[in-house]
Amino acid sequence: MVQKSKRPPSAAKIEAPVxxxxxxxxxxYEPEVALGKALDLFRRDGFxxxxxxxxSAATGMNRPSLYGAFGDKRELYIKSYQRYRDDARAAxxxxxxxxxxLRERLERIYRIALDIYLSGESGPRGCFTVMTAASEAVSDPGIRTMVVEGLTELDKAFGICFRHAKERGELPEGADPAALAHLASAxxxxxxxRARARVPRGELEAIVKGALDVLCAAK
Amino acid sequence: MVQKSKRPPSAAKIEAPVxxxxxxxxxxYEPEVALGKALDLFRRDGFxxxxxxxxSAATGMNRPSLYGAFGDKRELYIKSYQRYRDDARAAxxxxxxxxxxLRERLERIYRIALDIYLSGESGPRGCFTVMTAASEAVSDPGIRTMVVEGLTELDKAFGICFRHAKERGELPEGADPAALAHLASAxxxxxxxRARARVPRGELEAIVKGALDVLCAAK
DNA sequence: GGAATTAAGTGCGAAATGGTACAAAAAAGT
DNA sequence: ACTTTTTTGTACCATTTCGCACTTAATTCC
Structure with a gap:
């Protein structure tokens, strides 16, 4: 792991991973973990x-370092949001x-979603997109674009799900995949x-179950 | 704190209306309009x-007057939220x-909702409950209680709608009014x-239409 | 007219906020 | 050893923020 000799001039190596x-x-500091801490704060309290x-306290970086590493507060917020979306998408x-x-896929999606929204030491953290949409999206065009992207990305993912299910005959002929996708996003x-309002997980799971009964039956 | 401190000994009359x-x-200032202005600001920018x-600038009241009339910032926020809910409920x-x-009732409800969410001079104002839930509800128990109340009140109103429709035969036997109500709330x-993210009204109306097609499907 | 009462208006102040200048520190290159 | 480069850490600044004392103004009651 310790390839400490100087870089071979001819060797076009890939960026060393370590x-x-x-x-x-x-x-x-490690930028990744620092960004994670910042994300936690922004998710809890908003911009x-x-x-x-x-x-500064949460990341362990002092303000100048923060500024140098991530830019000003708004940039850090945006990078946090990007990180959140990357994580959520990856999950x-x-x-x-x-x-x-269909039903199994949706159940797994909502289980992941609940994990994301309900985790957090000082209370459920909710969804960054929802928080950001609710507050910053009106006044900041850049953030608004990201929010809209996030919303439509989810719509599309659900849309593919339902279209696929319909092709497989899991849904009746008259089913409208786009409408079902919007209801799934909703x-x-x-x-x-509701998670943000500390509604307990059991109730949220019941809401999900009721929704799936309607969306998967759809007859 | 249960008893009012000093009561005019002779005058036990009801508050004169004029x-x-x-x-x-x-x-x-007129407290009602001042509260309305405060509500506008809080809805646009959050707490x-x-x-x-x-x-102070928006209401025309200077800070001490504001303070005297409505209490501190948090109290003013809560009063604004109450006002918002009263208005929305009344509408x-x-x-x-x-x-x-059923369908007609729901269509009218969503039309009103869109009017509320999309109005505003400096951009769509969204829903106060959603904004408040997203930001303040986690950390403030009092506000959280109000948010939960607001959410369940809407669930119940929709629930009555769907139950009523089912009794009238507008929905199939297997329909679950509570689940449909949650989807209507969703x-x-x-x-x-989406309104907060400046999604145009046409798209929102299309989403509503798709949702109603599913929720009222009643095939 | 004068006392009492209620609100407006000025302005202060302590704390917090976002951002930055500047010097010290820790590493690599020469 | 000395320079260069990159980051850290301290300290600071201008501004904003919330809240409140205190004075002044307008109105009713006696």
Whole structure:
């Protein structure tokens, strides 16, 4: 692992995965985990109510380092949101692609969603997209674009699910995959909101079950 | 704190509806309209991003007057939220009570909802409950209680709708009114979120139509 | 007219906030 | 050893924020 010799001039190696041998003083933090901490704060308190002092304390980085690493507060917020979406997508993409019956796929999606929304030491953290949409999206065009992307991405993923299920004959002829997808997204949104209001998981699961009964039966 | 401190010994009369003949200097503002202005600000920017200076400017009241009339910022926020809920309820209660076919009732409810969410000079204002749930509900028990109340109130209103429709034979025997109600609420929530992201009304109406096709399907 | 009462208006102040300048520190290159 | 490069850490600044004292103004009651 310790390929410490100087870079062979001819060898066009891929970026070394470890020990990049940077030039100056080494960082005292890991950007990934610091961003994760920032994400936690933003998710709990929102943009305006999260101060740079809070972020500094949570990440262990002092403000200038924070600024140097991620840019100003808004940039850090956006990077946090991107990170959130990457994580959420990574957690769901396999299930969306899996070749399983409709109901089973949806059940797994909602289980993941509830895990995401309900986790958190100081209360359920909800959905970053919903939080951001609710507050920042009106006034910030850049953030608004990201929110719309996030919403439509989910719509599309569900849409593929339902279209696929219909082709397989799991849904009646008259079923409208797009409409069902929007209802599936709506169910995601409603449980995200309720989770934030500390509605217990059991109730949320009941709401999901009722929704699946309607969406999968759809007759 | 149960008993009112000092009560006028002789005057036990009901509050006069007009010309209350108050004692000191008259107010230079009308509490109702001032609260409305505060509500507008809170809806646009959320709790943390709305400063007392903003509120003071919008209401025309200086800070001490604001404080005297409504209490501190959090109290003003809560009163604004109550006002919002009163307004929204007033706008919908007649429709919920009306004796009309299911689909028509729902269509009217969603039309009102879209009016509420999309109005606003500086962009769509969204739903106060959704905004509040997303940000303040986790950390503030009092606000959380109000949010939960608001959510369940809507669930119940929709629930009555669907139960009534089922009794009238507008829905099939197997229909689950509670599940349908949750989906109807979820549709409210999803359009509130999308409205905040400036999704145009046409798209929101299409989502509503698709949802109604499923919820009223009753095939 | 004067006391009492209620609200408006000015302005203060302590704390917090976002952002940055600047020097010290830790590593690599020469 | 000395320079270069990159980051850290301290300290600071201008502004904003919330809340409140205190004075002034307007009105009713006696």
């Amino acid at each position: 020990a990049p041998k940077r030039r100056g003083r080494p960082r005292a 305006a109510a999260t101060s740079l002092d809070d972020l 769901m993409v396999d299930i969306f692609r899996a070749d399983a019956p 169910t995601i949104h409603t449980i995200a909101i | 010309a209350p003949k108050r004692r000191g200097r008259p107010r230079a 943390a991003a709305t400063s007392l200076d903003d509120l 919908m209660v007649d429709i919920f009570r009306a004796d009309a076919p 549709t409210i929530h999803t359009i509130a979120i």
